[in-house]
Amino acid sequence: xxxxxxxxxxxxWLILNSTAVHGQSAALNLQAPAxxxxxxxxxxxxxxxxxxxxxxxxxxxxMLYAIVRHRKSVGHEAxxxxxxxxxxxxxxxxxxxxxxxxxxxxxxxxxxQKSTHGEDMTIRITGYQWKWRYDYLDDNFGFVxxxxxxRAAMAATAVRPEHYLLxxxxxxxxxxxRKVRLLLTANDxxxxxxxxxxxxxxxxxxxxLRDAWFxxxxxxxxxxxxxxxxxxxxxxxxxxxxxxxxxxYARWRTARxxxxxxxxxxxxxxxxxxxxxxxxxxxYGQNCLPCHQASGKGIPGNFPALDxxxxxxxxxxxxxxxxxxxxxxxxxxxxWGKQLSDTEIAxxxxxxxxxxxxxxxxxxxxxxxxxxxxxxx
Amino acid sequence: MASGAADKLPTAHKPHGLGRxxxxxxxxxxxxxxxxxxxxxxxxxxxxxxxxxxELFSPGLQFFQPELFxxxxxxxxxxxxxxxxxxAFTGLANWMLPLMIGAPDMAFARMNNWSFWLLPPAMSLxxxxxxxxxxxAAAGWTLYAPLSxxxxxxxxxxxxxxxxxxxxxxxxxxxxxVTIINLRAPGMRMMNMPMFAWASLITAYLIIxxxxxxxxxxxxxxxxxHFGTHFFNAAGGGDPILYQHxxxxxxxxxxxxxxxxxxxIVSQVIPTFARKPLFGYSSMVxxxxxxxxxxxxxxxxxxxxxxxxxxxQLFFMYATMLIAVPTGVKVFNWIATMWQGSxxxxxxxxxxxxxxxxxxxxxxSGVTLSVAAVDVQxxxxxxxxxxxxxxxxxxxxxxxxxxxxxWFPKMTGRMYVERLGQLHFWWSLLWFNVTxxxxxxxxxxxxxxxxxxxxxxxxxxxxIASIGAFMFGLGQLIFLINILYSLRHGKTAxxxxxxxxxxxxxxxxxxxxYHSFSQPPQLETAENGVVLSxxxxxxx
Ligand code: HEM
Ligand SMILES: [Cu+2]
Numbered sequence: 002x003x004x005x006x007x008x009x010x011x012x013x014w015l016i017l018n019s020t021a022v023h024g025q026s027a028a029l030n031l032q033a034p035a036x037x038x039x040x041x042x043x044x045x046x047x048x049x050x051x052x053x054x055x056x057x058x059x060x061x062x063x064m065l066y067a068i069v070r071h072r073k074s075v076g077h078e079a080x081x082x083x084x085x086x087x088x089x090x091x092x093x094x095x096x097x098x099x100x101x102x103x104x105x106x107x108x109x110x111x112x113x114q115k116s117t118h119g120e121d122m123t124i125r126i127t128g129y130q131w132k133w134r135y136d137y138l139d140d141n142f143g144f145v146x147x148x149x150x151x152r153a154a155m156a157a158t159a160v161r162p163e164h165y166l167l168x169x170x171x172x173x174x175x176x177x178x179r180k181v182r183l184l185l186t187a188n189d190x191x192x193x194x195x196x197x198x199x200x201x202x203x204x205x206x207x208x209x210l211r212d213a214w215f216x217x218x219x220x221x222x223x224x225x226x227x228x229x230x231x232x233x234x235x236x237x238x239x240x241x242x243x244x245x246x247x248x249x250y251a252r253w254r255t256a257r258x259x260x261x262x263x264x265x266x267x268x269x270x271x272x273x274x275x276x277x278x279x280x281x282x283x284x285y286g287q288n289c290l291p292c293h294q295a296s297g298k299g300i301p302g303n304f305p306a307l308d309x310x311x312x313x314x315x316x317x318x319x320x321x322x323x324x325x326x327x328x329x330x331x332x333x334x335x336x337w338g339k340q341l342s343d344t345e346i347a348x349x350x351x352x353x354x355x356x357x358x359x360x361x362x363x364x365x366x367x368x369x370x371x372x373x374x375x376x377x378x
Numbered sequence: 379m380a381s382g383a384a385d386k387l388p389t390a391h392k393p394h395g396l397g398r399x400x401x402x403x404x405x406x407x408x409x410x411x412x413x414x415x416x417x418x419x420x421x422x423x424x425x426x427x428x429x430x431x432x433e434l435f436s437p438g439l440q441f442f443q444p445e446l447f448x449x450x451x452x453x454x455x456x457x458x459x460x461x462x463x464x465x466a467f468t469g470l471a472n473w474m475l476p477l478m479i480g481a482p483d484m485a486f487a488r489m490n491n492w493s494f495w496l497l498p499p500a501m502s503l504x505x506x507x508x509x510x511x512x513x514x515a516a517a518g519w520t521l522y523a524p525l526s527x528x529x530x531x532x533x534x535x536x537x538x539x540x541x542x543x544x545x546x547x548x549x550x551x552x553x554x555x556v557t558i559i560n561l562r563a564p565g566m567r568m569m570n571m572p573m574f575a576w577a578s579l580i581t582a583y584l585i586i587x588x589x590x591x592x593x594x595x596x597x598x599x600x601x602x603x604h605f606g607t608h609f610f611n612a613a614g615g616g617d618p619i620l621y622q623h624x625x626x627x628x629x630x631x632x633x634x635x636x637x638x639x640x641x642x643i644v645s646q647v648i649p650t651f652a653r654k655p656l657f658g659y660s661s662m663v664x665x666x667x668x669x670x671x672x673x674x675x676x677x678x679x680x681x682x683x684x685x686x687x688x689x690x691q692l693f694f695m696y697a698t699m700l701i702a703v704p705t706g707v708k709v710f711n712w713i714a715t716m717w718q719g720s721x722x723x724x725x726x727x728x729x730x731x732x733x734x735x736x737x738x739x740x741x742x743s744g745v746t747l748s749v750a751a752v753d754v755q756x757x758x759x760x761x762x763x764x765x766x767x768x769x770x771x772x773x774x775x776x777x778x779x780x781x782x783x784x785w786f787p788k789m790t791g792r793m794y795v796e797r798l799g800q801l802h803f804w805w806s807l808l809w810f811n812v813t814x815x816x817x818x819x820x821x822x823x824x825x826x827x828x829x830x831x832x833x834x835x836x837x838x839x840x841x842i843a844s845i846g847a848f849m850f851g852l853g854q855l856i857f858l859i860n861i862l863y864s865l866r867h868g869k870t871a872x873x874x875x876x877x878x879x880x881x882x883x884x885x886x887x888x889x890x891x892y893h894s895f896s897q898p899p900q901l902e903t904a905e906n907g908v909v910l911s912x913x914x915x916x917x918x
Pocket of ligand 2: 230235
C-alpha cells in the first residue's frame, strides 16, 4: 500500500488510508463520522477495539511464552497441576467487570440512538426492489431514487465512474443541523437503510413502520447501500444523502416544489403513440428493466419475457391488470398502480406493446388507467 | 492395555462389499461414511465459496449474474453448515464416543444407518435445485421471509431438504444422548467423562431442541408460499419479523452446535500434547453447559437493526456479552493446561493451538458485535462474514482437522505423514488469515455482505481476500493427499502414538478392532476420561 496518510479522530485513534490503484482509498476503520450518532458509535468501537485487542495480546503473549518455554524439546518437565480455585475465580470475575465497564457507555449509546422524539422534520423512506422512495412528509412530496451507474459499467471491460454503484439519480436532500426523523417501511421484502457516516442502519419492513433519527453536522454527500439481502439487485440499491446548509436546502426545496407543480402530468391529456412510447421507455428503464431486461427477454425461469408475451400482445385489459395490480402467482411482479402515475403506467404499457418484436400498434391513454384506478377504489 | 482374554474371543463377522456400507450398523463404518461425506461436501461448499470469491476479485460482474451469485452464497452457507460441519462432528462422535466411554457400539445401530443415509438425498435435493427453473434458493442461508416466499421452486426443494436434514440430525443426536447416558462402561462416571463426550452430549441436546424450530420456520414459509397462509405477510395479518425470531431461536444455538464439539476436541488434544491433565475440568463442564443454556437467550442479537425497542436491545446485548464469560473461562483453561506443560507440536496440537488463537479473535469480534450501538454499523456487513468465519473455519473446521489427525492412527492403524500435516496447518493458518482478516476492514469501511459487485474503494481488500481463498482452498488438497496416501502407505501406527494420551480409546489395539468392548471393561477413571486402570473389555 503506497502513500499512507494518517488522520486523527475524536478518540485519537488513527485511520490508515492508502491510495490504491483506483485512486480510491482503502480504509482500516469505520468511515469518518458526520453525525453525533456516528461519532458515538465510532468512539465505542474504538474503545472495544482497544479492550479486545489488549485481551487478545495478553492471551497471545501468555500462550507464546508457554509455547517457547514449556516445550518438551527444551527439556521442560510437565507439572501436573490441574486446578487452582483462586485463579479460576479471578478470571471469571475480571472479565465480568470488564463487561460491566463496557455495558455502561453501550447502554447510554443505545438509549441515545433510540430517542427519536423532538424532530425538526420527518422523511418517510420506502424500500422497493430495488430502489428507495423518499417522502418529505412535512411538504407532501416525494420521489424515487435509483442507481445511476449505467448497467454497461458493470461489464468486465467498462471504465467505471468514481462513485461506481454509489450514485443515484435523485439523492435525498436534507438540511444540516436539523434533527431528521426517519420513518422506514418497505413495499415487498425487507431492505435495510445504511449510511455509515450518518451512523444509521435500520431495516425497512413491509407492513410495519420503524423510526430512526440523525442530525448531520456538515454539508456534504454521504453514501451508503442497502444492507439486507433483498433479491437479485440487492447490490445495486445505493443511498445518497446530500446534506446542505439550511439556506441551500430551503432554496432546493422551493425550486423542487415549483418544478413539481410545473411538470405534473395532466391525466386527461391525450398523447400520441410516439410520445407515449418515448415516455414509456424511460419508465421501463427505471422500473421494469432489472427483471424483464432491456431486451424484453426477461430472465428465463425467474422473470418472464415480454417480447412476444401473450399478455403484452393480447387483450389490453389483461395487460393493464397485471401491471396495475401485480401478479398473483409471482409476488416479485409488484402492483405498480401504487407506485406510478396514470400517465406513467399508460406510457410503459404502450412502450411494451410496441417495443422489441411486439408491434401491436396499440396505445393506452392515461384516462384508461384512471378508469381502472377509479374502478379499483 | 487389551487383556489377553479379549484376544481369544471368536472373530466376529465383518461385512464386505457394498452391503457393508449400505446396511452399515457398525459405528466405525457409519462414522467413516459421515466423515467422507462431510469432507466431500466441504469440497463442494468450498468450490461454491471460490466461485463467490472469483466474482468478487474485481468490481463489475465477471462470471455470474446477480441471481446466480445469490444462489451460490446461499448454497455455500447451507452446505457448509448442514452438509460439512454438522455431519463431520456427528461422524466423529460416532467413531470415537463408543471407544472413549467403553461402549460396544452406538445405542441404536440401525437408526444410525438411517440418520446417515438421509443425508445424501437431502444434499442431492439442494444441489438439484440449481438446475430447476428459477434456480436454487437465493435468500441467504437464513432464508428470510418475505424474500424466500418470492423465490421459485428451488426454495421448495430447499425446504424439503431441510426437513430431511433435520430428521437426520435429530436421530443422530438421540443416538449420542442415549449412548452416553446408558452405555458408559462401569467405572466411568459422568463427571469423569472425556470433555469430547460432554461436548457431544450438550450439542446433541441443542440439536434436539432447535432442529424442530427450524423445521417449523421453513414449514411456515412453505405454507405461505403455497397454501395461502400469511404468517410473514403483514397484508394478511402476519409479521415478517416473526420469521427472524423463529429462525434465530434455532440459528443462534446452531452456531454453538458447530462450536461446542470443537471445544470438546481441543480439550482432548491439548492435554495430550502438553502431557498434563486438562486444567479446570469441572469448570469446563459447567462452562460448556452454561454456554449451551445461554445460547437460547440471545437470539435477537441477530436482529438489533430490525427496530426492537431499546429495552429488548439492552436485554439481548447484556445476555450476549455474558456468554463471553464462560467462553473466556474455557480459553483460559486451555492456556493453563499448556502452562508448565511439556509440549510437543504434532499436527493435531498445531491445529488445536491455531483454533484457540483464531477462535479468540472470533470471540472478541463477537463481543464487539454484541454491543447493539456498534452493531448498527457492522450488521449485514463483511465484518460479520469475517467474525463468523473466524468461528466456523478457524473454530469448527480447524478443530475437525485436529481431531482427524489426532485419531487417524487409531482409526486406520497407520500414521499420517507428519510433514504434510504440518504443511497443511501452516498453509491453512496463513491463507485463512489472508482471506478473512481483511474482511473486518471491508465491513468497517461499509461493504454490505451478499453483494455480487462493489464500489471501487473495496477493491484492494477483496483482491487480497480472493487470493487468500484460492490458496486456502488449494491447501485442502494437501490434506486429501495426505489422507489418501497414508491410508495405503502410511507407517504402521503403534497402539499409543501420542505419549501423553491416556483416555480409553488408546487402550484398544490399533487399528481399533471392528467390534470393540463387546464386554464392558471394568474401569477406574479420573477427570476428562483419563483411565487409571482397566480390566477385561473384550474386543474382536
Ligand atoms: C473454506 C473457505 C471458505 C471461504 C473462502 C468462504 C467464503 C465465504 C464467502 C465469500 C461468503 C459470502 C459472504 C457474503 O457475501 O455475505 C461466505 C458466506 C458464508 N459462509 Fe463461508 N467460506 C469458507 C468456509 C466456510 C465454512 C467452513 C463454513 C462453515 C459453516 C462457512 C459458512 C458460511 C456461511 C454460513 C455463510 C453465509 C451464507 C449466507 O450469507 O447466507 N464458510 N463464505
Ligand atoms: Cu434492498
